[in-house]
Amino acid sequence: MPEMTVQVRWPDGLSRQYYSPSLVLHDHLAPGTYRVDDFRSRATLALEEASARVRAKYGFACTSAAESAEAIAGDAARHADSAEVEVVSMYPPLPGSEVSTRGVASLRPGSTSSEDTGIASLRPGSTSSEDTGIASLRPGSTSTEGAVPLSTEEDS
Incomplete structure (x- = not known):
């Protein structure tokens, strides 16, 4: 099961990276700007689906997906629902899609x-x-x- 990370910039400038055990986040999000409440809803739904895929394949839920969902909910709670959060990058991209760097270098998690x-x-x-x-x-x-x-x- 391919895993992925999403790089997010919150309204206060904090940049965070969240893990998903599945590429299903691509079904719910794309690089761009979202209202905080919309991002939280989309991301947590996607992470629930990712965890369900892990459960279907391995017989147990993914605690890392649950941890990411909790971290997103906690980070979102620090901001007004109407504030804007930016999905900076999603790695890896879906097969066949171009890598968008949006003018900045995009590295794999942990890469230098x-x-x-x-x-x-x-x-x-x-x-x-x-x-x-x-x-x-x-x-x-x-x-x-x-x-x-x-x-x-x-x-x-």
């Missing part, structure tokens, strides 16, 4: 390397993934045409 982003990065004119760090390309892209420079050697 851009090699784990799922995004190819090449210097303009380079054909080697060893030559990284300047232009960021979409997965599967083989051209730097239209790529936006992330930095230049002068910036270093």
Whole structure:
């Protein structure tokens, strides 16, 4: 059963990551902005479904999904229902969907390397993934045409 994490930025600026034992969160959420009450409802419903999938497969509920749901409820309780919470990223993406970085680096949980982003990065004119760090390309892209420079050697 594939697991996933969701990165969320709360109205007070706190950034939190929540675990799900299933990709079912993609059925209820996508990167973007939600009212706190809507996010809490969608996320906890999705985590209940994820836990039910674990129960169906293994014969017991997922306590980590319950812990994530409790953490979301606790974090949501600190904010007005009408405030806005942002789903920054969901990892891994659904198969076949593009990785959206929304202008920031997106790393796998626990990763410190851009090699784990799922995004190819090449210097303009380079054909080697060893030559990284300047232009960021979409997965599967083989051209730097239209790529936006992330930095230049002068910036270093």
